[in-house]
Amino acid sequence: MTARISRRAALGGVAAAAVLPSVRARAQGAKIRIGVLNDQSGPYRNTGGPTSVICCKQAVQEFGAHGFDIDVIYADHQNKPDLGAGIARQWYDRDGVDMILDVPTSSVGLAVGAVAKEKDKAYLNIGAATADLTGKQCAPSIVHWSYDTYMLAKSTGGATVRAGGTTWYFVTADYVFGHQLQRDATTFIESAGGKVLGASAYPFPGTSDFSAFLLQAQASGAKVLGLCNAGADTVNSIKQAKEFGLQARIAAMLMFITDVHALGLQTAQGLTLTESFYWDLNDRTRAFTDRVRPKTPDNWPNMIHAGCYAATLHFLKAVADMGVPAAKQSGSAIVSRMKAMPTDDDCFGHAHIREDGLLIVPSYLFQVKTPAESRGKWDYYKTAQVTPAEEAWRPLSEGGCYFVKS
């Protein structure tokens, strides 16, 4: 009897031993898949595009081995909300994507947000500016990194008025992002004692000739031309303003170092703009840039690229902390873990993600250097003003996010 039991036990032991490695192998085979969804071919290619993918992969590489595989895929949403939402749906449903990263263009960013909310999957938005992602259209599985319209308007709008730019005229891209930027900037300009004389909205996308709008700006006699647009549109409107010899100073409400590079210092000098990251801010940002630069020699990282790196790194830390099976189950679980853990990376230093999903970091008002001041490649910015982290962003209670308890 005992012999039989022990034989059975032995058989069971052998069977268990045979099963065990396969279980372990499956655990090792667990894979976290990241999908970078952005504009690979249109006006926002340089501000996001392939460099975002490179920075995401850089984070994966630096994160190293933690017992699970990490896979990065990417796609082009061509700035079409339905195409972006379609790809997001397929990635989450079919292709096993656990987190979608970047997604510039506010309309696409919000459409993908709706999919992420429906499927309870992690969505780290870096490239879209709309503050609604952590406001009216927030979701427990969404994180918004690097910048939003409120932070840009507060920094660029408020500071320029204090420097004497008291009257404004806006040239605005006619979509949600442009209008939101203009609305927020107007609030800060007026509260700082400035005045908005007028605004022109132009069709987006597809406008390349801004002359009619620039002439209206000139006729208004405003001291500051506020550009509520982004990417190639900003570059084109600044170039044309220079060609027209526009007297007003130009405040780009959303501009990146990649745009300054495209313009050249001769045209861009004197512009004011806001970013939350600059490669030459401190030793850590320089170290990050030195690591990633060889992979993208012609397009150095801006705040979107830095955000893609930092957000991916923090996401992977949270996944490692909670374990892959739990992470794969719920996007909001990963994101709440990300909110619970303080962030620490070379681009943004020590910071934290607020309850509504917003990363809280300082914002920097930069002025573009003159060609004489610039000492080398991509040496473009001097810091004009720093807004501390606690003042830079929209107060938590004003966002209108449904799950924030006020």
Next chain:
Amino acid sequence: MRGASVSDTSGITRRSGLRALAFGFTGAQATALIILVAAIILGPAVLYPVFLMKVLCFALFASAFNLLPGYVGLLSFGHAAYFGMGSYLAAWTAKYWGIDAEIAILIGGAAAGALGLVFGWLAIRRQGIYFAMITLALAEMVYFFCTEASFTGGEDGIQQVPRARLLGMFSMQADMSLYWLVAFVFLVGFLLIHRIIHSPFGLVLQAIRENEPRAVSLGYRVDQYKLLAFVLSAALAGIAGATKSQVFGIATLTDVHSSMSGEVVLITLIGGIGTVFGPAVGALLFGALETYLAPFGDWVTVTQGAIFVACVLAFRRGLIGELAARLRLSL
């Protein structure tokens, strides 16, 4: 095109009995229909259902569009207006009135049909390039209206449209239940278009395409036929757009943009203008290009362009048109 239609008419006299049995299908067309239905039933097992739903919506859109250039000889460059309006109205009513899916889709189709009645009434007074230009201009006006009107949400579109229920009782949350609804809408639309083409009304349309003065001299009120064909085409395009907005839960400017008007021309061209099955095959090919090339980033548009050039140069009658010509069949 002329040769194909001649064999078509002789086919009617020879096999009218068989045709009546098979809902007006010839033997070859019935076989193709069986293959199509089998593909729709088996497709979700192999391919992603949401992708297939998109293909079915575009297939219906292209089939509706095909009615005009393929059977009346009128090339419309503004079909995005009807597709987009159907999409917007279905999305808006489903989101803010909370109505059922089938009602939303019918509202989309009715609105597009009404728009088609007005635009068609203006456009059919001219032919050829002038007709195309009028439809394009009117569609551009619709696009401008949609960017400015507040109910469309501008560049943002109407987002987060809930998937409505069917007949007030069936939930459409699961992809597969919505898939069967979309497949049903497509098949009904497809059979309707087939029926229209092969009805006495459709034969008059084809007579107008071949020789309009002769049709007039035979006593047909040509304008009324053209207008009805235009309205039917617009309404079915609207139903396709409305169905698409139900699938993706979003209606945006992409749907009314002139590039959408161009896309439907290309889809029909690839599949074969003036063939019943061509637009569906074109939609599958086009959808596959857009979806499966997305990972290649900026190469999507380049590859699409190259494939279009190749198709237009090598298969001028479209894939199905060439196949039909090779097999001496009407598909």
